[in-house]
Amino acid sequence: MIEVKDLQKSFGEAHILKGITTTFEKGKTNLIIGQSGSGKTVFLKCLLGLFDYEEGSIAYDGHIFSKLTEDEKRNMRAKIGMVFQGSALFDSMTIAENVMFPLQMFTKQSKSEMQDRVDFVLKRVNLPDAHNKMPSEASGGMQKRVAIARAIVNKPRYLFCDEPNSGLDPKTAIVIDNLIKEITEEYQITTVINSHDMNSVMEIGEKIVFLKDGLKAWEGSKETIFRTDNEVVTDFVYSSNLFKKVRKMYLEENS
Amino acid sequence: MTYLHNIGAYFLMIVEMFRKPTKWSVMKQLILKDIDDLIIGSLGIVAFIAFFVGGVVTIQTALNIDNPLIPKYLVGFATRQSIILEFAPTFISIVMAGKVGSFITSSIGTMRVTEQIDALEVMGINSLNYLVFPKFISLMLYPFVISIAMFLGILGGMAACVYGGFSSLDDYIVGIQMDFIPFHITYAFIKTFAFAFILATIPSFHGYYMKGGALEVGKASTTAFVWTSVVIILLNYLLTQMLLSA
Ligand SMILES: Nc1ncnc2c1ncn2[C@@H]1O[C@H](COP(=O)(O)OP(=O)(O)OP(=O)(O)O)[C@@H](O)[C@H]1O
Ligand SMILES: [Mg+2]
Numbered sequence: 207m208i209e210v211k212d213l214q215k216s217f218g219e220a221h222i223l224k225g226i227t228t229t230f231e232k233g234k235t236n237l238i239i240g241q242s243g244s245g246k247t248v249f250l251k252c253l254l255g256l257f258d259y260e261e262g263s264i265a266y267d268g269h270i271f272s273k274l275t276e277d278e279k280r281n282m283r284a285k286i287g288m289v290f291q292g293s294a295l296f297d298s299m300t301i302a303e304n305v306m307f308p309l310q311m312f313t314k315q316s317k318s319e320m321q322d323r324v325d326f327v328l329k330r331v332n333l334p335d336a337h338n339k340m341p342s343e344a345s346g347g348m349q350k351r352v353a354i355a356r357a358i359v360n361k362p363r364y365l366f367c368d369e370p371n372s373g374l375d376p377k378t379a380i381v382i383d384n385l386i387k388e389i390t391e392e393y394q395i396t397t398v399i400n401s402h403d404m405n406s407v408m409e410i411g412e413k414i415v416f417l418k419d420g421l422k423a424w425e426g427s428k429e430t431i432f433r434t435d436n437e438v439v440t441d442f443v444y445s446s447n448l449f450k451k452v453r454k455m456y457l458e459e460n461s
Numbered sequence: 462m463t464y465l466h467n468i469g470a471y472f473l474m475i476v477e478m479f480r481k482p483t484k485w486s487v488m489k490q491l492i493l494k495d496i497d498d499l500i501i502g503s504l505g506i507v508a509f510i511a512f513f514v515g516g517v518v519t520i521q522t523a524l525n526i527d528n529p530l531i532p533k534y535l536v537g538f539a540t541r542q543s544i545i546l547e548f549a550p551t552f553i554s555i556v557m558a559g560k561v562g563s564f565i566t567s568s569i570g571t572m573r574v575t576e577q578i579d580a581l582e583v584m585g586i587n588s589l590n591y592l593v594f595p596k597f598i599s600l601m602l603y604p605f606v607i608s609i610a611m612f613l614g615i616l617g618g619m620a621a622c623v624y625g626g627f628s629s630l631d632d633y634i635v636g637i638q639m640d641f642i643p644f645h646i647t648y649a650f651i652k653t654f655a656f657a658f659i660l661a662t663i664p665s666f667h668g669y670y671m672k673g674g675a676l677e678v679g680k681a682s683t684t685a686f687v688w689t690s691v692v693i694i695l696l697n698y699l700l701t702q703m704l705l706s707a
Contacts, residue, residue, distance in 0.1 A: 251579075254583050256579050256582065256583065276481075277481065279585075280481060280585035280586075280587070281585060282585070283582070283583055283584060283585030284584065284585040286583055286584070286585075288580065288583045288584075290576045290579065290580060292575060292576055294575060294576035294577050294579065294580040295577075296572075296577055296580070297571075297575070297577070298494075307584075308584055310484070310486070310487055311483075311484060311487065311584065311586060312584075312585075
């Protein structure tokens with residue numbers, strides 16, 4: 207579980223996060239949604255400790271992150287898996303080496319155990335034979351999936367994904383969403399996902415936090431997001447006619 | 462103010478580089494790769510420059526001492542002194558600041574802008590140790606490069622001297638053995654180690670702490686080259702003052 211209290215962050219004059227309080231529960235897929243530029247990536251990077259913040263606190267299972275020593279922080283981070291918005295694969299390594307990297311760094315497994323695990327996760331992200339490609343030779347969607355494989359290979363306790371399915375075709379996107387949800391439940395991970403993909407919201411949004419102008423404008427789940435009459439949310443989520451219709455049908459069916 | 466801040470940050474980086482070392486099995490691979498990129502990869506250009514500049518040094522010396530009273534073997538002597546004392550350690554280091562330095566800054570800088578350094582940090586890896594320490598260790602082999610430069614410089618001088626007809630081979634060989642002071646070699650290698658440290662750390666600093674995108678990576682490489690050269694030249698002055706004029 208991750209508890210965030212009154213998180214505030216500025217870059218110089220620009221006040222990006224203006225006091226966000228929320229909790230992310232274990233074993234659930236938590237989604238952060240909001241317009242481009244609303245501060246989702248900044249929020250996630252604050253959670254990870256990659257950005258310093260002026261105000262507020264972040265607690266991982268009761269441990270307040272900013273109060274840990276440098277070494278304790280590093281040990282904590284070894285239990286974190288992160289998928290960056292731009293994938294951030296190591297471009298001097300092959301895809302298999304990228305995925306194997308966390309195992310090499312943090313486990314004492316033998317070469318063949320590591321290879322088995324790498325084969326297994328690469329199959330799970332639907333890349334069974336891309337082992338020897340370099341990241342620069344892979345398409346954007348493949349890179350995303352490799353990044354996900356790398357994030358989950360060492361069975362993390364916390365998983366952060368910054369737009370894991372942007373740049374993927376709808377079918378792969380759903381496979382990835384469900385994969386993340388399965389892993390979250392199976393290993394009881396605390397998962398936080400940044401997204402502006404409404405499909406994901408409807409599929410896996412067990413908890414949804416809506417950011418607007420640096421504040422939490424709304425909080426709920428995929429069930430309650432259909433019923434809310436909060437205009438800021440409906441304006442964003444149901445901006446396309448398709449989703450307007452979906453909502454109408456849902457409300458008619460469930461009324 | 463920013464200069465002071467940067468100097469402070471530079472020394473903090475050096476301290477941080479030795480903390481929380483990366484697993485040896487992984488570090489070993491990184492060191493071998495950096496030896497290949499930084500040392501082996503530089504041998505060709507260093508050999509080429511050393512040989513021909515050695516030749517030019519000899520020709521210039523020979524042309525400038527055309528007084529018949531000055532013995533011919535002085536050409537060899539002067540060549541040896543300038544190559545061992547200045548040309549190989551200092552001049553080659555400036556060339557390396559361009560070659561190795563810009564490689565280090567741009568490769569670390571690219572990792573910064575594509576969030577690869579963040580990815581390392583998020584995994585709980587000390588990214589400074591992971592990235593900079595292997596470069597520092599592999600550049601401890603830098604004196605080996607400089608020895609080759611010294612040898613080839615003197616050899617290039619010999620070729621130019623004999624084929625250009627400036628003095629006989631025997632005179633040149635007598636010259637390069639004349640009044641040899643072993644401390645000059647020690648002095649040259651003390652400088653070389655100091656420059657190796659600068660070559661590994663200043664370009665890394667500029668790459669690691671850069672902000673922005675691809676354009677800024679290019680700018681950082683240029684800045685790194687300027688600062689690496691400036692520090693090498695200043696350090697050269699200080700070390701020479703301290704070691705030779707005592
Ligand atoms: N390193 C930085 N320095 C200064 N400002 C920044 C920095 N990173 C982000 N910002 C600013 O913070 C704001 C929020 O950016 P952020 O990247 O969090 O948006 P986002 O919600 O992730 O958008 P997207 O959906 O497009 O990824 C933007 O106005 C951006 O300009
Ligand atoms: Mg973002």
